[in-house]
Amino acid sequence: MARSRLLPDNFTLYLVVTVTLASVFPAQGGFAVALAWVTKVAVSLLFFLHGAKLSRQAIWAGLGHWRLQLAVVTTTFVLFPLLGWALAPVLRPLLTPNLYTGILFLCALPATVQSAIAFVSMARGNVPAAVCAASASTLLGVMLTPLVLGVLLTQTAAMGSPLEAMGRIGVQLLLPFIVGHLMRPLVSGFLQKRVAIMKGVDQGSILLVVYAAFSHAVIAGLWSQLPLTALMGLIGVCAVLLALVLLVTVFASRRLGFGKEDEIAIVFCGSTKSLVSGVPMANVLFTAQVAGAIVLPLMIFHQMQLMVCGVIAQRYARRANSATQAAKSPPMAQVLKP
Known part of the structure; x- marks a missing residue:
């Protein structure tokens, strides 16, 4: 089982195929214009459906544990950005400017929802609090991601004003999310019976954005301007960043x-970053020419967090199973009693 967690999932393979397709057949001309409109509609539909899926009961169930929620928010929007900023002297020589911007963008993103909750459930952690923490992180990201980026980036020309960025995200992402949540009583039953459609919209919209972003990046010379050393350095940076956050969250939670x-909830909700939110946000925040390079760190980090957190979740689960079995076992004195 642990070995299977180290293999790429199907969606990661779809992402690789999409990037390859964009590299060989990038969208151009009228097709690129049409693709941009289709992508905007697909992303709005994606956030509408996520709003419709969000249960209000799950929100209230987790809000009472404010210390845990504060720990997750601090890790996501303070610890991660501080690490990206503090490691700048090491990262800048290893990476191209756009890749380093992508690392900062990654650090400012909200936590993932589906993966974090799945890992917490697998590890037998506090699932209601994880649902609340991950959902709250997504909503806070609409406001905090542009603001944190505005602080981290010394030159925000590619992104524009943080306030303007918040406005664009609010219209394209938050508004459909709110409308979907308000319509939840009307559409939740329909969506629960059509899980395959939800998954198709989830993955299809992300693949569309990735194809459009990498098409622009390839036409602008992404691969010719990306040395192999920078790509290898990027993989190492993502690994170090993930390891640091995992260590800090475990140590801080116990202290x-x-x-x-x-x-368990703090570790998995605090250490993961959302591909579902991040790719559309990059499409809104950055110019088309640089968005492809900027989402590349997120795509690598996404697969890395799935592999590493999957193994850690199984270790937590085995420990929980051992504790349960020990609790059910009779005391040694009774076992040895004649």
Whole structure:
């Protein structure tokens, strides 16, 4: 099982095929214009459906645990950006300027929802709190991601004003999300019976954005301007960043007195970054010419977090199973009693 977690999932393979397709047959001319409109509609539909899926009961169930929620928000929007900023003297020589901007963008993104909750559930952690933390992170990201980027980036010409960026994200992402959530009583039953459609919209919209972003980047000379050393350095940077955040979240959770179930929720909700939110945000925040290079760190980090967190979740689960079995076993004195 652990070995299977180290293999790429199907969606990662789809992403690789999409990037390859964009590299060989990039969208150009009228097709690129039509693709841009289709992509905007698909992304709006994606966030509408995510709003419709969000259960209000899950929100209230997790809001009461404010210390855990604060720990996740701090990790996502403070610790990650601080690491990206503090490691700049090491990162800048290893990466191209756009890749380094992509690392900062990655650090400013909200937590993933589906993967984090799945890992917490697998590890037998606090699932209601994880649902609340991941959902709240997505909503806060609409406001905080542009603001954090505005602080981190010394030159925001590619992104524009953080306030303008918040406005664009609000119209294209947050508004459909809110409308979907308000319409949840009307559409939730329909969506629950059509899980395959939801998954298709989820993955299809991301693949469309990736294809459009990499098409622009390839035409602008992405691969000719990306040395192999920078790509290898990017993989190493993502690995170090993930390892640091995992270590800090585990250590801090224990030092702050959280129980094991809460620790699991903090570790997985705090250390993961959302591809579903990140790719559309990059498409909104950055110019088409640089968006492809900027989402490349996120795509690598996404696969890395799936592999590493999958293994860690299984270790947590085995520990939980051992504790359960020990609790059910009779005391040694009774076993040895004649």
